[in-house]
Amino acid sequence: MSVEIEFIGLLKEHQKIIYKVCNLYMQSHADKDDLFQEITLQAWKAYANFRGDSKFSTWLYRVALNTAITFYRKEKKNIVFNVETVPELSENIIDHVEEKTKAMYSAIGELSKIDKAIVMLYLEDYTYTQISEIIGITPNNIAVKMNRIKIKLKEQTKKYYTTH
Amino acid sequence: MELDEFKDILNQQLATDHLYRSEADIAALLRKKAHSIIVKIKKSLWFEIFSCIVIMLLFGYLGLSSKYSSMNIYFSAFTLVFVPFTIILFYLLKKINRLNTNSLSVKNNLQSIVSILEEFMKRYFQFTMVLIPICFVFAFFLGYTEKQPIEPIDQIILKYKPSYSFITIFTFVYMTSLTVGIYYFTKWYLKKLYGNYVNELKIYINELKETE
Numbered sequence: 001m002s003v004e005i006e007f008i009g010l011l012k013e014h015q016k017i018i019y020k021v022c023n024l025y026m027q028s029h030a031d032k033d034d035l036f037q038e039i040t041l042q043a044w045k046a047y048a049n050f051r052g053d054s055k056f057s058t059w060l061y062r063v064a065l066n067t068a069i070t071f072y073r074k075e076k077k078n079i080v081f082n083v084e085t086v087p088e089l090s091e092n093i094i095d096h097v098e099e100k101t102k103a104m105y106s107a108i109g110e111l112s113k114i115d116k117a118i119v120m121l122y123l124e125d126y127t128y129t130q131i132s133e134i135i136g137i138t139p140n141n142i143a144v145k146m147n148r149i150k151i152k153l154k155e156q157t158k159k160y161y162t163t164h
Numbered sequence: 165m166e167l168d169e170f171k172d173i174l175n176q177q178l179a180t181d182h183l184y185r186s187e188a189d190i191a192a193l194l195r196k197k198a199h200s201i202i203v204k205i206k207k208s209l210w211f212e213i214f215s216c217i218v219i220m221l222l223f224g225y226l227g228l229s230s231k232y233s234s235m236n237i238y239f240s241a242f243t244l245v246f247v248p249f250t251i252i253l254f255y256l257l258k259k260i261n262r263l264n265t266n267s268l269s270v271k272n273n274l275q276s277i278v279s280i281l282e283e284f285m286k287r288y289f290q291f292t293m294v295l296i297p298i299c300f301v302f303a304f305f306l307g308y309t310e311k312q313p314i315e316p317i318d319q320i321i322l323k324y325k326p327s328y329s330f331i332t333i334f335t336f337v338y339m340t341s342l343t344v345g346i347y348y349f350t351k352w353y354l355k356k357l358y359g360n361y362v363n364e365l366k367i368y369i370n371e372l373k374e375t376e
Contacts, residue, residue, distance in 0.1 A: 008190045015190075016179040023178045032181065034199075040190060041198040046266045063266045066273045069368060072201040072361060104170045105177065114371045117270060119167070123175050136269030137372050153167050 007047050010056050011040065017057060021064040024108070024116050025071070035071060042067045054133075061124075062134050065117045100157075107156030115149050122146060201277060201361065202260060205284060209257045216250040219243075232314065234306035241298055249291050256284060271372045274365050281362050285354045292350045300339045 011018075018039050022032040043063045050059055108119055114135075121131045128139040128146070135142065185193070197203070220243050227239035260280060268276065307314065326334075 004191070004194065008187050008194075011190050012185065012187055015185055019181040020175075020178040022181065036181075036185075037193050037196055038199060040193045041196065042200065042266045044194050045198070049267050059267070062269070065270055066266045066268070067200070069270060070201060070273065070277055070365065072199065072204065101170055101173050101177065104167065104174065108174075112368075112371060114270070114368050120178070122167075123171050123178070125171075134269060135372065136271030136273075150167055 003047070007044060011043065011060075014057050014060050017060050018064055020120060021061075021068050024120055025068040025113065035068060038071060039064045039067045058126075058130070058134065061121065065120070065134065069113045069117065103157040103160040104153065106160055107153045110156050111149065111152065115145070115152070118142065118145055119149060201281070201358075202263065205280065206257065206260055209253055209260070209284075213250060213253045213257070216246050216253065220246045220250070232310055232312050234310040234314075238298075238303060238306050241302060245294060245298060249287075252287050252291075256280075256287065271369065274369050274372075278362055278365050278369065281358050281365075285358055285362075289350055289354060292346065296343050296346060300342065304335060304339075 018036055021039065022035045026032045026035050043060060046063055050056070108116065111119065118131060118135060121134060126134075128142045132139040132142045137145075223239040223243045223246070227236050227243055230236050230239065263276060263280065266273065307317065
């Protein structure tokens with residue numbers, strides 16, 4: 001029981017990591033809730049093997065991303081990112097910044113599941129070496145992928161402005 | 165527009181949710197059931213193991229109790245075929261239970277899941293195909309060599325008096341169409357059940373290998 005309490009405490013403290021993964025991989029509230037539940041359960045099942053070699057947050061990112069990427073759904077839903085469902089920004093962020101952020105958010109939504117995982121860890125300021133450990137490819141390959149992703153995002157945000 | 169310009173804002177945006185989970189909410193989530201593909205395979209495996217045991221008991225009983233020697237051999241052979249298959253299913257279940265893929269890197273996790281799913285599909289397909297010769301060739305051979313008269317079959321033969329060539333052609337067409345039908349149906353069923361999902365995961369693995 002004490003392990004469960006310890007796990008719940010850690011998960012509560014780090015639940016924003018799961019929010020990030022859910023926001024990036026799912027669109028509707030219902031889907032996000034489903035994924036949140038699945039990540040929580042998978043993390044709980046894997047917690048017995050968590051030996052503290054890495055930080056809990058890094059370990060949770062790994063479990064959350066693995067769960068999101070392999071999330072199995074019976075009905076195949078095509079997830080299209082809609083900027084209307086972008087989480088609200090705080091009021092002090094001025095309009096044009098909000099618009100640009102929406103464009104970037106929408107562009108990230110168009111990326112593949114693997115690219116989304118890399119972007120998320122990059123936004124979290126993980127080094128290429130740390131990202132490579134979570135993703136399972138070399139730091140050099142992460143650097144190459146990250147450059148390609150940045151180019152893709154630039155092109156996608158341009159497209160966003162031509163269509164909005 | 166550069167991604168780096170938006171790091172802080174995107175981080176802030178992504179870290180929000182419509183719900184905030186309290187400790188009690190998280191504790192309640194831990195009591196729910198997972199829906200991962202591994203859980204789905206485990207359920208399938210348990211169902212198949214249970215079915216195999218029921219079939220083995222039923223066919224074992226029929227094999228021992230039938231008055232026809234052909235039926236004795238036929239159902240006993242089926243029972244024997246189900247024994248190694250049940251062992252393979254238990255082996256797969258044990259392998260999956262030992263698997264703790266979520267703590268692996270994304271690439272290794274994907275490769276482990278694909279390997280398990282492919283092994284499951286391979287065994288399932290092999291087993292279905294193994295049943296075809298037993299079902300048809302063995303059944304016809306045993307029926308043909310049965311010493312005791314099989315009344316329902318004898319009645320049909322007496323009523324329609326089919327020629328030898330008709331029986332040969334009918335048997336050949338029947339066996340071929342059923343074999344081809346079962347082959348394609350099993351392929352389609354496995355593809356629908358896991359194949360499309362495996363292909364999707366393979367795309368992610370290839371994406372990770374692209375830069376190597």
